[in-house]
Amino acid sequence: MNQFEYRDGELYCENVRIADLVKQHGTPLWVYSQSKLLQEYQAIRDAFAAVKPVICYSVKANSNLSLLKLLNEAGSSFDVVSGGELFRVKEAGADTTRVVFAGVGKTNAEIEQALLNNILMFNVESEAELESIARVAAKLKRVAPLALRLNPDIDAKTHAKTTTGKKGNKFGMDIEKHNALAAKVLADPNLELRGIHMHLGSPINTTDPYEQAAKKALDVVTELRRQGHQTNWINLGGGFGLNYRGTEAPPASAYADVIIPYIQKAECRLALEPGRSIVGNAAVLISQVIYTKREGGKLFIIQDAAMNDLVRPAMYDSFHSIWPVAPSVPVPKDFEAEVPGCEPADVVGPICESGDYLAKQRWLPAVKTGDLMCTYSAGAYGTAMSSNYNSRPRGAEILVNGSTSRIIRRRETYEDLIAAEKV
Numbered sequence: 575m576n577q578f579e580y581r582d583g584e585l586y587c588e589n590v591r592i593a594d595l596v597k598q599h600g601t602p603l604w605v606y607s608q609s610k611l612l613q614e615y616q617a618i619r620d621a622f623a624a625v626k627p628v629i630c631y632s633v634k635a636n637s638n639l640s641l642l643k644l645l646n647e648a649g650s651s652f653d654v655v656s657g658g659e660l661f662r663v664k665e666a667g668a669d670t671t672r673v674v675f676a677g678v679g680k681t682n683a684e685i686e687q688a689l690l691n692n693i694l695m696f697n698v699e700s701e702a703e704l705e706s707i708a709r710v711a712a713k714l715k716r717v718a719p720l721a722l723r724l725n726p727d728i729d730a731k732t733h734a735k736t737t738t739g740k741k742g743n744k745f746g747m748d749i750e751k752h753n754a755l756a757a758k759v760l761a762d763p764n765l766e767l768r769g770i771h772m773h774l775g776s777p778i779n780t781t782d783p784y785e786q787a788a789k790k791a792l793d794v795v796t797e798l799r800r801q802g803h804q805t806n807w808i809n810l811g812g813g814f815g816l817n818y819r820g821t822e823a824p825p826a827s828a829y830a831d832v833i834i835p836y837i838q839k840a841e842c843r844l845a846l847e848p849g850r851s852i853v854g855n856a857a858v859l860i861s862q863v864i865y866t867k868r869e870g871g872k873l874f875i876i877q878d879a880a881m882n883d884l885v886r887p888a889m890y891d892s893f894h895s896i897w898p899v900a901p902s903v904p905v906p907k908d909f910e911a912e913v914p915g916c917e918p919a920d921v922v923g924p925i926c927e928s929g930d931y932l933a934k935q936r937w938l939p940a941v942k943t944g945d946l947m948c949t950y951s952a953g954a955y956g957t958a959m960s961s962n963y964n965s966r967p968r969g970a971e972i973l974v975n976g977s978t979s980r981i982i983r984r985r986e987t988y989e990d991l992i993a994a995e996k997v
């Protein structure tokens with residue numbers, strides 16, 4: 575089933591007409607498909623069923639409370655990177671004993687909050703952090719469960735700003751440091767080494783880096799056990815690919831095929847931290863054309879979604895497919911190709927920066943003021959990275975389930991913009 579499809583020339587989300595949602599809620603508008611969200615979660619769960627993984631949805635990809643609740647009810651756990659995310663997953667009803675806590679800069683307050691909530695594991699990124707965790711655990715008279723985050727020096731070939739598993743990135747530690755810290759953990763009664771953690775980058779559209787990482791994890795776990803650790807978790811992080819353009823991302827089963835044999839051999843529990851691949855294609859961003867203009871030999875489509883809403887194109891040169899909601903030309907198979915009846919255009923927002931664009935030089939049908947545009951694959955790192963830059967209130971978020979829809983975040987008002995400020 576394709577949850578976002580054109581029927582009689584108009585875009586629908588499940589059984590709801592996008593234009594009807596816009597009539598009710600305005601633009602910019604985020605529209606989510608509940609069934610797509612759950613389908614992608616279930617695809618990962620089913621693919622890895624042989625090793626009964628704990629799937630820790632990576633909250634940073636999209637932290638909307640209603641989505642967290644849905645995933646929690648479907649059996650997902652969570653990967654958090656801040657006290658704020660831990661607060662959110664608790665609000666969503668999560669069982670915190672299955673939550674993992676990552677990030678290079680956990681504060682004492684966050685460590686305490688996590689320990690009091692009996693999380694499954696900290697993913698520890700440095701010696702200084704390990705010392706803080708040990709201190710806080712001793713103060714609370716607790717044993718802190720943890721995994722050391724190994725930087726395996728694997729090139730996952732992602733964008734420079736989203737690669738994390740290569741030597742020289744700020745994340746994790748090399749194998750020598752890992753082994754030295756593992757010895758420290760063994761000697762400290764307030765620390766328990768439950769597993770090993772790696773996260774290679776995002777998105778990774780090949781399975782080979784995961785196979786290399788799983789193999790490394792097996793070797794490390796074998797060695798840790800030899801040294802007397804009771805290590806029985808392997809956490810391979812997130813980073814599974816997403817189909818932004820077409821079919822560039824392998825299915826969950828392809829990742830599972832290369833990972834599972836090593837997990838079975840290690841006789842370990844598997845934790846995963848997928849974010850993008852679960853929520854990325856569960857939402858679109860709907861905007862309205864304000865003006866079009868021709869300048870410098872180019873056609874610009876100026877619409878009301880901007881880099882404050884979706885910063886990915888400006889920040890990473892990311893590709894998002896874009897097409898009108900009620901197009902004069904049927905949606906093409908290949909959004910990058912020349913399309914008959916179309917013309918190349920830059921799709922830009924109203925913000926005062928040249929980097930404020932959603933797409934550049936895309937073949938698009940003619941549009942005019944008032945027409946609606948759909949930006950696809952907007953569910954991951956869209957709202958989560960949005961801001962009020964240029965004092966632009968954020969748009970509403972709507973969740974569609976079959977023929978029904980509900981608001982899961984209301985549109986912000988001008989009052990919201992200044993609510994936290996004091997004069």
Ligand code: LLP
Nearest residue numbers: 632676773776812813814847848849850955
């Ligand atoms: N685990 C760790 C330790 C991570 O750092 C990340 C993402 C994930 C899991 C989830 O990765 P995912 O499955 O969502 O790929 N803002 C960027 C992506 C930044 C990813 C940061 N870490 C973007 O819009 O492409």
